[in-house]
Amino acid sequence: MALRQTPLTCSGHTRPVVDLAFSGITPYGYFLISACKDGKPMLRQGDTGDWIGTFLGHKGAVWGATLNKDATKAATAAADFTAKVWDAVSGDELMTLAHKHIVKTVDFTQDSNYLLTGGQDKLLRIYDLNKPEAEPKEISGHNSGIKKVLWCSEDKQILSADDKTVRLWDQATMTEVKSLNFNMSVSSMEYIPEGEILVITYGRTIAFHSAVSLDPIKSFEAPATINSASLHPEKEFLVAGGEDFKLYKYDYNSGEELESYKGHFGPIHCVRFSPDGELYASGSEDGTLRLWQTVVGKTYGLWKCVLPEEESGELAKPKISFPETTEEELEEIASENSDSIYSSTPEVKA
Secondary structure, X not given: OOOOOOOEEEOOOOOOEEEEEEOOOEOOEOEEEEXXXXXXXXXXXXXXXXXXXXXXXXXXXXXXXXXXXXXXXXXXXXXXXXXXXXXXXXXXXEEEXXXXXXXEEEEEOOOOOEEEEEEOOOXXXXXEOOOOOOOOEEEOOOOOOOOEEEEEOOOOEEEEEOOOEEEEEEOOOOEEEEEEEOOOOEEEEEEEOOOOEEEEEEOOEEEEEEOOXXXXXXXXXXXXXXXXXXXXXXXXXXXXXXXXXXEEEEEOOOOOEEEEEEOOOOOEEEEEEOOOOOEEEEEEOOOOEEEEEOOOOOOEOOEEEEOOOOOOOOXXXXXXXXXXXXXXXXXXXXXXXOOXXXXXXXXXXX
């Protein structure tokens, strides 16, 4: 019996959500951070979407956000010419890293000791977080504003994307190893450490390349312009979203479209699988994040599959049940806590 995908809607942002990232799996579960043009990145429990806190301090749109592996630190990139590092447990701002132009993207090394940044000034910067007063290392070579930066190959190499180019850099020598050129704008880039796979989207194309050599592996064409794509941790599926407000799920091996859902009321800017692969999150122009089940109908997080008693004469219809907290109640809770730099999780009524 086919089950209907019922996403969880995470409200609270007031402008488009342009980036999101999951932490690794910690003893307390995993976590989700979102970047928004409202300048207020938010931290949530990853499997439920429950709001934990809002990082207050930026004076412009936040374009990029990330968490370190164990979710103890967060980093954000903003239009106020700064990147900020935060204590993700207390919510305190740890440091502000001044730039000369808009910062678009940030990424921690696996040990959380270094932060990589990129933005409109076309430079890659590497900050030693144990020496915040020291000048960052700078790598030049891009010809337009940098959209995404990622550490790869156990932090020995760096991947970066500008408008129509993806470049691979050697961290030790700070020199370019190889580059890929595209005939249209690169909209997103994701790095999968297991297997060293790079996921790149441009136009309607979702392309997979080796992160070591940048050699092509395979590519799929979507029915609409794609802004973001993510590969399942087990490399079974990939999900993608873009300009037609829809999320598409594909079989990674065959490229067959398995499902498509329309849940947002605006273009989708970012999509990512959770570290356990049980769900994927999407962020949209409509100001919301939505959480979607990888396997529809599975009891997980706030989703609970309820099967009616077969003895009743009614046709059995599996249902997905949720706590009775409405979006309006969540927004009210968020507004009550908006004066606090970092507040405890709003209670969810069961």
